[in-house]
Amino acid sequence: MDRRVTKKDDDASGKERPTLKTLAFMTGLGVTTVSRALKDAPEIGAETRRRVQLVAKQIGYRPNRAGVRLRTGKTNVISLVLNTEHELMSFVSDIIYGVTEVIADTPYHLIVTPYSRSQDPLDPVRYLVETGSADGVIISRTQPNDPRARYMLERGIPFATHGRTDMGLVHPYHDFDNYTFAGEAVRYLAGMGHNRLALVTPPVGLTYYGHTVNGFADALSEVGASEVPFNTVSIDQSIEQIRMRTAQLMRRKDRPDGFVSSAAAATLAIVAGIEDAGLKLGRDVDVVSKQSSELLHLFRRELLVVNENFRLAGSELARAVLGWIGGADPGSLQSLSTPSEVLPYRG
Amino acid sequence: MDRRVTKKDDDASGKERPTLKTLAFMTGLGVTTVSRALKDAPEIGAETRRRVQLVAKQIGYRPNRAGVRLRTGKTNVISLVLNTEHELMSFVSDIIYGVTEVIADTPYHLIVTPYSRSQDPLDPVRYLVETGSADGVIISRTQPNDPRARYMLERGIPFATHGRTDMGLVHPYHDFDNYTFAGEAVRYLAGMGHNRLALVTPPVGLTYYGHTVNGFADALSEVGASEVPFNTVSIDQSIEQIRMRTAQLMRRKDRPDGFVSSAAAATLAIVAGIEDAGLKLGRDVDVVSKQSSELLHLFRRELLVVNENFRLAGSELARAVLGWIGGADPGSLQSLSTPSEVLPYRG
């Protein structure tokens, strides 16, 4: 009387999650046939195919990820590799949302792989590749000569970078055109009559540092303005540091009359520093800043902003990796986002 | 001469990723023994155990996640379920970082499962449970009577909620003490001589809406101040809406002389609205606001802030789920974070 339900004969019970075996039992077909029917293999009769797919839909069959992964090596996972130590990167959530928007209609899951400042940025990437934990990887904080990109290219794992590299190697990327941004910012400030400009740069070493610096420099000479060196500051420093150094700078006789800032958080600090020095934004000095959400104009109306859409970046990056996984030419999966024009406050 | 490398005999080649079979071959033991030795099973001799573990470390053995998952059902995945439609939730990245901090030393991966406003919030949770995609789940935007919590409790899947429920059911949570926050804010404003206060509430329907409203109301009657109703506004409305409604409110004769705001982004809008109405913060009206990063004092020095640490929330939530997965009593995995005191600007 001890009738235990063994795994063998409860296929039709409907309580357990259905597998191919369940479907095979219900349709009277073999497991192989069912598997093929579900993926529209050509050697399956049209009617059988329909029947299987109907039943599968009815009982809510979903392939077991572990089974597929074990058998095929396909993980259906995209990994977003993030540095967790740069505090004010609120845009991270935008990128994540952008990515999830794109993969929502796919079988892919998004895993977030963190690394901290103390680690080699290559570590998490190496981990992902060695353990085969993802079909595709998205990295940010890209460098001109990026060991992670090189590594993944060698290992043949699809990836996309947020920001370009400069190694003569081709791979998918999405980037914001920071050269144009910095140039437009300079031209705008020059148009307002400013001619002593300071640049708040991206982190030294990242590719877009170079783009920004070049755009700034080229436009400066184009409009005949001069640069007030401000090399001690970059956007991944702390608010306090940026603020203090800005105040120092602004108390000097040869202070700038315009700033170009690569990030909204840094801009808050810059403005605080300007005001610490007893100067007034919009009168003594103007600031053009990138921002990723519409907050800067609430902060100070005098600010001049250029919008960067990180949700878009996330979507483009996801599309790029998926494209590469799907076999597209990596060279065709590169995109560059054009800055909006410089926007003053409009009440 | 067509010596193909078959899977059978390349175990010692060192090129492929090592498996238990590789270890078994190298140590001369059986696969079972190796498996047990690696997890410190008692029936393995001490010396064998050491030997196996040494070799495993040497060749960098890592268990194949798909194999484990298929065999045991254990995914080693925690899922963070997020609403992607609430734009200004920059704190999301803090929560993510908090979670990753805790799971960094574990075999767990973090997957981000999104849902949009149009969907039933139960959908993503149902998906996770039905497909067995995670060992544990973290949800936010918790409601007093939360169908997701009820569902997961029924299905017996470990989870933690950001925010409490009120269903008489016990489960792990982390929450910020918004009752105390609102109360302290009111007392502080009263101490400054304000007695006509408005509350910018959390989204109606979420548990902490109630906490906040109650803390506000109780403290109001305690200090003998009165409420200026501002029910048309809550913090997940758009900046523009909040700003406009605040301006409307502030142009009325019976305008408030103090605000308590539940989120930094909303506070920016409130201040903009106040200024739109031609009034001055710190003279005509004061605002106490929660914030998750140190930005509000840069925005306006007159603001009064209370800090809420979302990175801590993420860590606590991760600890809670892992604890439950590990068999701890869910009732012991609840934590409440106490607000800092109300902080004025200190130059």
Add this chain to the structure above:
DNA sequence: TTGGCAACCTGTAACGTTTCAGTATACTGA
């Protein structure tokens, strides 16, 4: 009639892991 072939379908093995049900050996106590 027969051989060939196309169309459809099937069983078996394998991916890497853990669990079950053992086996072999050495030691214990009577």
Add this chain to the structure above:
DNA sequence: TCAGTATACTGAAACGTTACAGGTTGCCAA
């Protein structure tokens, strides 16, 4: 001496999937 038992190990099976190497029809051309 011998049963009993503790210790240390092992092979086979199973999780759900896909790839490989067939198998069975039925039809057509020779």
